[in-house]
Amino acid sequence: MTVNEQGTQSSVVFTPGRIGPLTLRNRIIKAATFEGRTPDALVTDELIAFHAEVAAGGAAMTTVAYCAVQPEGRTQGGQIWMRPDAVPGLRKLTDAVHSQGAAAQAQIGHAGIVANSTSTGLPALGPTNRWDPAKAKFSRSATVDDIARIARSHGTAAELALESGFDSVEVHLGHNYFASSFLSPKINKRKDEYGGSFENRSKVALNSLRAVRDRVGDRMAVTAKMNMDDGVAGGFWIEEAVRLAQLLEAEGLVDALQMTVGSSPLNPMYLFRGEAPIREMAALMPPVRKLGLKVVGKYMLHSYPYEPLFMLEQARQIRAAVKIPLILLGGVTDLAGMNTAMESGFEFVAMGRALLREPDLVRKLQADNATRSLCIHCNKCMPTNFFNTHCVLRPESPSMPTMLATPTMAAAGEGAMVP
Incomplete structure (x- = not known):
């Protein structure tokens, strides 16, 4: 933090930063939050307005989510999947973001066992056949051909994102989506x-990123969202996360990493922290699922205390192991926290819920260093991803529908929000 000629404080947070070939106007990125504004799996004017508002609010880059690499890889049937038909709408979106001086990033990936097969009409794929009590369905074991097809489709999706005007792609390697599972x-x-x-378990992640890099080279930034731990006993843990980060750096597969935690099917609240919005989620469900959630919800959706920068200590272990730029996620809500991140060696920070509450928070922080986010981390934004992701405390928030056909706890835990 320095003091400028006018006597006001300035921070490295508001200076340009570089990710591969991309220079961003500041160090604050809008993290991926499935927006719920693509009912036909294509861009709508509402989706464009959502991201244009964030861009106008001062963020350096906004992340469009979720852009599945295959139709069966969606957490909800209405999500975008990357195909030529999606390009014209995505181009309108990136043009709108660029007109506000911000960059646009597409989050690409395959939801795997988190996919909602009821709404997509296609089987959810994972490492092995697995019963999902939240969906009351089995996911199917991916064949070797499925694995190769999905890896290749990451490259195709990245090239379509480049054609659509995106400046960066973020490959999803977290939350027990396909690669993470x-x-x-x-x-x-x-x-x-x-x-x-x-070495064997990391092949899906590595091959997906190799396909991306092979197709786009250095024509756009390539980042990845990678778990540090799943938040469940016997799951992926920090020691292996360090090894994976080192492999990604050694092969030159990513220009930056955004670290995350949690498992959408097994422990989604480990990602969010704070109270689980069980009552609000139950209100959206048909009677049988509503009853089930009320009975078992507190056992499936654990609550964890919220605290600022709640991923910082784990992420420091990744920071000590690699030299590529890192993006700190989790409880970033004020300039003091952002400065702590910069002082700890992180080049960028990412915000999700805070920018749902105030899309113009970055400009407010620039105007007044003491500004604090109005987000109270109530997590009541989580259930809104089924129809129109938003902060329920914003005065212009749309009303919540009383019931949707097939929302699942797993879907509510991912694609919707990030810390």
């Missing part, structure tokens, strides 16, 4: 070349 010893029980050792 293969990384998890708890979920991945395969006996072939994709199971067992860390």
